[in-house]
Amino acid sequence: MRVLMVSDVYFPRINGVSTAIQTYRHSLQKNGIEVSLIAPDYGSVDRDAWIERVAARVLPFDPEDRLVRWHAMHTAVDRAVSRGCDLIHIQTPFVAHYAGIAAARRHGTPVIATYHTLFEEYLKHYAPFVPSGLLRGATRRFSRWQCNSLDAVIVPSQAIHARLLTYGVRKPMHILPTGIPVQASAHDSARADFRARHGIAPTRPVALFVGRVAHEKNIHYLLEVAALARASVPDLLLLIAGEGPALGYLQQKVTAQGLERNVQFIGYLDRQTELPACYAAADVFVFASRTETQGLVLLEAMAAGLPVLALAEMGTRDILGAKRGAVVPEDSPAAFARMLSLLLLSGDWRKRLAVEGREYAAEWSDERLAGRMAALYRQIVAAHARAQSSGFGLMPM
Numbered sequence: 050m051r052v053l054m055v056s057d058v059y060f061p062r063i064n065g066v067s068t069a070i071q072t073y074r075h076s077l078q079k080n081g082i083e084v085s086l087i088a089p090d091y092g093s094v095d096r097d098a099w100i101e102r103v104a105a106r107v108l109p110f111d112p113e114d115r116l117v118r119w120h121a122m123h124t125a126v127d128r129a130v131s132r133g134c135d136l137i138h139i140q141t142p143f144v145a146h147y148a149g150i151a152a153a154r155r156h157g158t159p160v161i162a163t164y165h166t167l168f169e170e171y172l173k174h175y176a177p178f179v180p181s182g183l184l185r186g187a188t189r190r191f192s193r194w195q196c197n198s199l200d201a202v203i204v205p206s207q208a209i210h211a212r213l214l215t216y217g218v219r220k221p222m223h224i225l226p227t228g229i230p231v232q233a234s235a236h237d238s239a240r241a242d243f244r245a246r247h248g249i250a251p252t253r254p255v256a257l258f259v260g261r262v263a264h265e266k267n268i269h270y271l272l273e274v275a276a277l278a279r280a281s282v283p284d285l286l287l288l289i290a291g292e293g294p295a296l297g298y299l300q301q302k303v304t305a306q307g308l309e310r311n312v313q314f315i316g317y318l319d320r321q322t323e324l325p326a327c328y329a330a331a332d333v334f335v336f337a338s339r340t341e342t343q344g345l346v347l348l349e350a351m352a353a354g355l356p357v358l359a360l361a362e363m364g365t366r367d368i369l370g371a372k373r374g375a376v377v378p379e380d381s382p383a384a385f386a387r388m389l390s391l392l393l394l395s396g397d398w399r400k401r402l403a404v405e406g407r408e409y410a411a412e413w414s415d416e417r418l419a420g421r422m423a424a425l426y427r428q429i430v431a432a433h434a435r436a437q438s439s440g441f442g443l444m445p446m
Contacts, residue, residue, distance in 0.1 A: 127152045228417060239329040240329040259334070341365050
């Protein structure tokens with residue numbers, strides 16, 4: 050089976066969508082699914098045979114992202130589908146969505162999308178000048194229209210499924226989270242080596258955040274937590290690994306709160322070479338985002354044997370609900386800080402959580418979930434073929 054993925058974003062742009070595409074591409078191959086991708090051209094990137102890059106503009110207000118050219122994306126998708134494609138899988142709701150829908154209608158090909166981003170919660174951080182009611186209504190109508198133009202929608206969590214139902218999405222929705230690659234644990238020396246490279250004392254208690262340094266990640270909440278927790282754990286270090294548009298704002302907050310000794314920004318870390326050592330170097334993983342559609346980074350931390358302390362909001366509830374390898378505090382900086390202090394001061398508790406977390410994360414492996422995705426692909430293609438033979442295909446909404 051041949052599946053064409055279409056996206057407005059992919060590596061070198063680092064985010065959850067890029068990671069999900071990469072993860073599924075590798076694991077789906079083992080299930081007889083040949084995946085190709087059409088994504089923006091970022092300039093100097095590796096030219097992989099399975100990816101077709103299309104012309105894109107640099108966004109002056111957001112240099113990390115690209116705006117793909119409308120005609121170039123439509124032409125590329127149409128050409129790829131005409132060469133032979135069993136299913137179109139759209140990954141983003143911008144130009145890629147419209148190109149995928151247009152090609153699906155022209156060639157009679159089934160088309161689905163994964164709803165990766167809850168824009169109702171996301172955009173308020175980037176358009177605070179727009180009245181919240183107006184923004185909420187517009188994003189709901191936009192999502193409803195897009196989802197109802199598909200054959201089916203993949204959602205990564207129960208919370209997103211419930212939210213889209215309230216939007217009025219009528220097309221079939223399938224809850225299927227993205228899995229994580231199961232990797233070997235970092236070498237025993239990785240903890241000490243990483244700490245030495247970054248000037249962190251061997252016994253210093255470290256709380257780690259990994260992710261895009263963006264406003265919607267609620268990292269300023271973690272700064273408040275660090276300010277409170279250092280009363281019980283004076284040598285606490287909050288390590289923030291990642292890059293993003295909120296970095297300058299957060300650095301200013303660190304200075305204003307006098308947290309220079311307790312917070313360290315270390316930038317983006319390569320997922321294959323540096324990130325495993327970073328997980329090994331930490332004692333607790335902390336996460337406070339309220340807008341995640343899934344929260345794969347929590348599973349990554351657990352798989353690395355790192356206890357998780359996180360708020361259970363939106364998509365992260367599916368992961369944290371089992372309370373295996375993780376602790377969910379009350380949603381206040383004071384309660385979060387108390388729990389962080391207790392975890393950092395209790396090595397035995399952390400060891401128990403580490404064992405639980407590794408076992409739990411294995412249940413979310415990419416290979417296990419890719420099998421479900423492959424089965425879903427085949428189910429959708431078969432259903433589309435039956436509908437086409439009966440005279441009911443994909444119709445404009």
